[in-house]
Amino acid sequence: MKQKLLNGLTGLVILGLLQGCASGEFAEHNTQSQMASGRVFSQPEVYRLGPSDKLRVMVFGEPDLSGEFVVDDQGKLDLPLIGDIPAGNSSVKELETRIITALKDGYLKEPRVSLEVISSRPFFIQGEVARPGEYSYKNGLTLQDAIAVAGGYSYRANTSNIFIRPVGSNYEVPVNLTGARLYLRPGDSIRIPERYF
Known part of the structure; x- marks a missing residue:
């Protein structure tokens, strides 16, 4: 009986540790995403020089x-x-x-x-556009302009769920194209996903 109780407690401790690690990883991911989305997309920034400029x-x-x-x-x-x-x-x-x-x-x-x-350093666009790839950045470039440079959406594009991975971040930020113009920085990576219907 004591052994069963001990095994049960050990299992709960391990489960708690695993959940803590997972929630810590989720919290870190969430924090990184918040930091990335905290970058202002709605107004152009002063251009900052970097390698290859x-x-x-x-x-x-x-x-x-x-x-x-x-x-x-x-x-x-x-x-x-x-x-x-x-x-x-x-x-x-x-x-x-x-x-x-x-x-x-x-x-x-x-x-x-x-x-x-x-x-300037390039920006990157992948997924459901006519010509995915690497393109030269121009100061004041918007997300809408970047999609146009890449030939526009493919017929499979999901235009309501676009993602940007800001330069220097490991995480993508979901963005909505309705409303204000969204400005990019050199090194940003855009992903246009496929719609499922």
């Missing part, structure tokens, strides 16, 4: 210091004379200021610098 750097009056450069995997821009400049997660204006400061440090008296993003 290609920039045109113009230092006025200094053609040898000007040119086209790519942000490397470490988020740095390797420029003539001043070397590696941190660029990852910076706005264009922030990077301009950083380059000006570096050039003033013993190189040029009053440098004037202009930056332009020539090509």
